[in-house]
Structures are given as structure tokens and as C-alpha cells.
Amino acid sequence: MSLLSPNALTELAMNLPTEISGTITIALLNGQIDSISAADLENDIMQMLDNGVKELLLDCSGLDYINSAGLRVFLLAAKRLEPSGGQLAFCGLAENVRMIFETIGFDRILTLYTDRDSALEGMNLASAKAA
């Protein structure tokens, strides 16, 4: 006998802690994203997009390492959100993580904010303009 609704199962399958602020979903990235954990990250982010999340903020303030396997997931998510007018933004990048983003040119194609407050303000402003 299952007592879980499909939605509850979806929530249980998520590894990423998330918060909601208005229309924006905030996911907290922590620790290290490497060639193994990137698979979980991809599942979680794609699941959010499948569930209709259009404005996603990835709070990287707890993230201290990411390799190209994780960067690939960000690129896939951004490519998927752009045509539907969605927003993918990042905030709180530690110095080393920012260095990786800049070296791979992500600062030119993705939206980066210094902290969560400025990210929410910027994203709300962008969605108000688009509306």
C-alpha cells in the first residue's frame, strides 16, 4: 500500500534543498559538484524544469568546487529555459567558482549576481519588464 502521492515521491527524489520566493525557486548548491554528483544535480534541475519552474536561482554560496560535469548541467538548463522566456541565475559564487565561470566564459552567457538579495531584485525586475 502506498501512502505517497506522485508529488510527494517527486519531492522525496530531490537532493537539492530548495526555497520559494514569490515566483522564483531558489536551489542551494553545497560542497562539491564533481563527475559523480553532477548526475544527481542534473536529475534535480531537470525535474524542476519538468515541473514547470521558469525562474530558477542557484545559490552557490555553499559551493566550493565544480568541474565541467557540473558546468554542463548549468549550460543544459540555461539553454532549455531561454527559449521559453525563463530565467536561470546564479548568486554567491566563491572566488574559485567565479574564476571557473569566468575562465569558461559563463559570465558572458549566464546571469550572475553577487548575493541572493541582488539576485531576487534583478530577477523580479527582469520578469516585470518581460510581463
Place this chain on the structure above:
Amino acid sequence: MLPGSVSSRFAIALHETQRLNSMVQQFGKTHKLPEKTVFMIGLSLDELVTNIVVHSGSRDPRAQEIVLRLSSHNHQVKAEIEDDGIEFNPLDMPSPDLNAPLQDRDIGGMGIHLARSFMDDICYSRVGCRNVVTLTKRVD
């Protein structure tokens, strides 16, 4: 920076990149390397070893092991990655076009681009039946 060297063997498995990163961290501490240098070397080795696992672990002759040697002397750190798989030169992979708009950005080639950018020199050679990639990073 203190002179010295260390070496270790790794299996052809993605989870080994975590042990590899620990080894680089420990080497950095023992030899008093700058934190940023250690981060750049760790990431570059992670990317190159991931490439070997993905590319050489699935094609015959399959690689059986990876040997990593790290050394520091004369204001530089040298890392040598050796595997016994099919001939594979990671430097042949095309670099991503960083000026391309989002939808045209390729999801491949990012790892080798990061390694090339973070290291002062990367060279590849085929020695007998082994691939040898040597990375050099200056330490000021």
C-alpha cells in the same frame, strides 16, 4: 614551496577523482603550495582523469590503471598522468567557442579548456603503449 614528490595508482573509475583531489590537497599542504594553485591543479587533474575514464575506459584495449606523479621543485609543480589505454590525446579535443551565444555553446570540451587555461603548459606523448600527459604550473 617545499620540494618533493609523490605518486599513486588509480583504478579506471569516476569515483577515483575524489581520492585524486584529496591527494592533491594533501600534497599542497605538505609542500606549502598556494591555495589557488592547489585548486587549479586539482581541477585540471580531475578533468584529465575524467577524460581518461570516459574515453579510454570504454574502448579496447581498455586502460587498467592510471598512475599520477606529482612533484614540486624550482618554483614549479609538475603533474604526470599515465594510463595504459588506447592512444588518446586530450589536447586534440576542440576548444569551445567562448564568444558563441548561449544556444550555440557546445557542452563538450569545457574540461580541457579549463585545464589548458589553469596550467602553464600541458603536453602529451605516447610512450610505448601508455599515454602520458604532463602538466606544469609555475609557483611564484
